[in-house]
Amino acid sequence: MQIDMSLTRRGLFVGTGQAFAAIALAGPGAAEMLPKMTVTRDPNCGCCGNWVEHIKAAGFPVDVVKLDDVLPLKVKLRVPEALMSCHTAEIGGYVIEGHVPAEAVKRLLAERPKAIGIAVPGMPVGSPGMEVLGQTPQSYEIAIFSAGKQHVFARYRGLQQV
Known part of the structure; x- marks a missing residue:
């Protein structure tokens, strides 16, 4: 059995248009449509800007x-005092406090646990936005917190989960 696969100008035009539409709709990173994050930060803090660049x-x-x-925003969002850091983000109904790696944020959004958010307290050297040339990244924990409770969500050294 033989199938006629001859290409018509109309078929080529329609097929090309569909391919371009699919590419345009897909856009960069279409396989992973991430929600918008709002980051509230001190305008004079350089590490906050570096963290925003990591997230972008x-x-x-x-x-x-x-x-x-x-x-006042940290208090309103119920970030425990012991977990506070230099910037606060909001995404997908969660609070992200401090220098949390983007991969941990993606995990939080994928797993959707019952929690207020996740936090990296302080400013560990080597965490996103706190990279220091010539210094070995510190190990640090990411806490997951809810009303009155917190526990370890992940452990990292620099950008690597350990």
Whole structure:
């Protein structure tokens, strides 16, 4: 049995149009449509800006709000004092506090645990935004927290989960 596969100009035109539409709709990173993140940070903090760049490089769309005093937002979002860091982000109904690696944020969004959010307290050397040339990254924990409770969500050294 032989099938006629001759190409018509109309078929070529329609097929090409469909291919271009599929590529345009897919766009960069279409396999992973990430929700928009809103980051509230001190305008004078360089490491906060570096963390935002890390998050953007991972494919997250980001809105940045610069405030001289981020503490009232942290309190409103119920970030425990012991977990507070220099910037606070909101994404997908969660709070992201401090220098959390983008991969941990993606895991949080994929697993959707019952929690307020995740946090890296302090500013560990080697965490995203806190890279220091010539210094070995520190090990650090990412805490997951909810009302009155917190436990370890992940352990990292630099950008590597350990």
